[in-house]
Amino acid sequence: MAASRILVVDDEESISKLVEYNLQQAGFDVSTADSGTRAYEILQESPRPDLIVLDLMLPGIGGMELCQRLRKEGISTPIIMLTAKDDEIDRILGLEMGADDYVTKPFSPRELVARVKAVLRRANEEAGQEEGVYHCGEIMLDINRYDVTIRGERVDLTPREFELLHYLAKHMGRVMSRDHLLDKVWGYEFAGDTRIVDVHVSHLRDKLERDPKQPEYIKTVRGVGYKLVRGE
Numbered sequence: 001m002a003a004s005r006i007l008v009v010d011d012e013e014s015i016s017k018l019v020e021y022n023l024q025q026a027g028f029d030v031s032t033a034d035s036g037t038r039a040y041e042i043l044q045e046s047p048r049p050d051l052i053v054l055d056l057m058l059p060g061i062g063g064m065e066l067c068q069r070l071r072k073e074g075i076s077t078p079i080i081m082l083t084a085k086d087d088e089i090d091r092i093l094g095l096e097m098g099a100d101d102y103v104t105k106p107f108s109p110r111e112l113v114a115r116v117k118a119v120l121r122r123a124n125e126e127a128g129q130e131e132g133v134y135h136c137g138e139i140m141l142d143i144n145r146y147d148v149t150i151r152g153e154r155v156d157l158t159p160r161e162f163e164l165l166h167y168l169a170k171h172m173g174r175v176m177s178r179d180h181l182l183d184k185v186w187g188y189e190f191a192g193d194t195r196i197v198d199v200h201v202s203h204l205r206d207k208l209e210r211d212p213k214q215p216e217y218i219k220t221v222r223g224v225g226y227k228l229v230r231g232e
Contacts, residue, residue, distance in 0.1 A: 175226070
């Protein structure tokens with residue numbers, strides 16, 4: 001089986017080499033770029049990398065701009081951001097930038113390798129998902145039959161609850177901001193009022209979680225939004 005291809009984008013040579021070495025030791029095929037402009041050029045070529053490790057602060061096209069540009073162009077390659085700014089984390093994960101995960105500098109190379117493996121594993125699981133059917137622990141969502149079961153028992157959801165769960169399932173493990181969910185699930189109908197998202201999440205938890213106050217599947221990311229995970 002071919003090694004997963006990782007593109008490391010960082011203008012600090014010492015960090016770039018550290019990341020490259022540790023990922024190679026973990027068995028990955030690693031290439032590097034020292035600017036957002038060069039990374040963008042590489043990403044227009046084929047085959048694309050399987051994952052990008054992207055520094056937030058770059059000369060030319062910055063990490064934020066590159067991330068946003070790729071997502072707007074429909075390039076869904078998983079991205080792990082490297083950032084020295086703790087206050088940027090909400091924006092990184094809140095889909096303003098569209099990143100899949102982040103690591104804060106200074107970081108442990110072992111932690112970064114673990115994050116890379118986890119994001120790739122999640123991406124591979126999503127790619128291998130049976131068409132129209134999503135499995136999330138004890139939850140099964142069948143789009144074709146418009147059906148949801150939990151521990152084998154059918155659950156009745158309203159159309160909007162179903163749409164919300166479907167959208168979270170399509171982006172399993174990724175944090176969805178309230179504004180983003182409002183836009184994608186409700187459209188302009190409730191523009192500006194994100195409380196409707198919280199209400200529907202609460203209803204889903206009541207129907208799907210063993211203990212809605214300590215949810216196993218629909219997690220809250222404080223100050224950002226929600227994500228659907230496979231359970232603990």
